[in-house]
Amino acid sequence: MGERATRMIDRDPTPATPKLAVRDLTVRRPQASGGTIVAAAGVTFDVAVGEFVCLLGPSGCGKTSILNVLAGLDPPSAGQALLDGRPIEGPGPDRAVLFQEPALFPWLSVRANVELALELLGASPEARRSETARRLEQVGLGAFADAQPHELSAGMRQRAALARALAADPAVVLGDEPFGALDAQARELLQNEVQRAWMESEGRTTFLFVTHNVREAVLLADRVLVMSAAPGRLVEEFRIHAQRPRDLDDVLVTRVVSEIHELLMLEVFEMGEKTSDSDA
């Protein structure tokens, strides 16, 4: 991570300004019992424009907390979270979020869910209709536009959520383990959709996903940032050079996965997370 160490934060976004930047970020979370726990402690990293970065770490390491700060949903406890070099002050449609659960609105049809995202941007009714149809077609849900979310499978719901997230053509897509609750098949399908969405954006859209799944991180990311168990700190960084589109069976992918496993299983994942990585 030496390449950004010497650069100061620019005021105006130039091509050199990272899309997302986290500076010495600490996130404390209030507990139901009244105290607070330190979810992430002094984390610093950049995500360049158009880069796909995965934040990898065991449960409770604060990766979701960091993502929420970048989404503008929670304030940082200390340190900074920057978008185009400016402090993040709140959520916005420029940063789409894929939540662990699909977060579709159950009172709206799949179509209306996607259209709502466009309506909130001020899109015209015709633009809403055509864009929604296109996005749903893209994720293979064209025939399910009029279904209610509860009528879809978990995988289809998450694909609809992806269509909704991409509809606003966001500059940043933040993923909070969006594949976590899916079965292996649905997960692979969605991973491919995400991979394709990133490739189709041709370097315009920046992706930051958090996951505790090594294979998933290697499959998707240009760069994998590995965090330690709570309180989370960055401990390692891996660049993945494999060609895209990638496949879980690619030799390079498999090799990097086992490399990361070897390096990290003992020191980082000793909190009992080993089993959850073998199910992808």
Add this chain to the structure above:
Amino acid sequence: MRRALAEIGPPLVGIAAVVIVWAVVAASTDTTAIPSPAAVWDAFVVGVRDGDLVAAALRTLIRLLFSFVIAVSLGVSLGLALALNEFARRAIRPLVVALQITPFVAWVPLAVLWFGVTERAVVFVAIVGSFPAMTLATLQAIRQVPPLYERAGRTLGARGWTLYRRIVFPAAMPGVMAGLQQAWGFAWKALMAGELIVATAGATGLGHLLDRQSNDPAAVLATLAVIVVLGVAADYLLFGQLDRRIRGRRGLLPES
């Protein structure tokens, strides 16, 4: 047809059982205080033929609708305001709870003191008897909206009033519906109490009718039956169906 039968079959059995027990009790006792089902039916037919019962039911329903609309508007607005503002919630919610647990009959003397023996006194009792339930249900429904929906809405760019109108309020609808149903029941009961006690000269209404019939048990029971049937019909046909639709769309109904 089969579906409809399956739907109304069980309640019909329940009603039939009550009528049978009632007929047996009425036949085996001597007092006029327990009229037989047949006598009540006759009283009902007479009431309908005279037009008394119909006119009274109509007047009562208009009063009820009027009170209900005001109570719901008041309750929803206040519930929303309390959900939005923590200070207001902590200041006002206990007062609304106090109103809620006050028996509505207790409002009648005060209503008469304030409004005299008038229509307005009756309507006042119905409103004050039902709007607290609506307020508390709305507040509760909004506070129980899963934070995920609000967060998702905010990341999609919904803010301020738009967030409430498009995300929070629709998400709270099932709870608001439950409040509507409850407020309807309370308004109905409070209105009956008000009409029964506030007997304005020449006023018509089912409650007034009950008051005037107090020496004719069969007529009282006939009127009571009309009150019950109207209340249940509205609850079932209006709110029951609306509630089913709202829940069905969200996948909150058990598969049938």
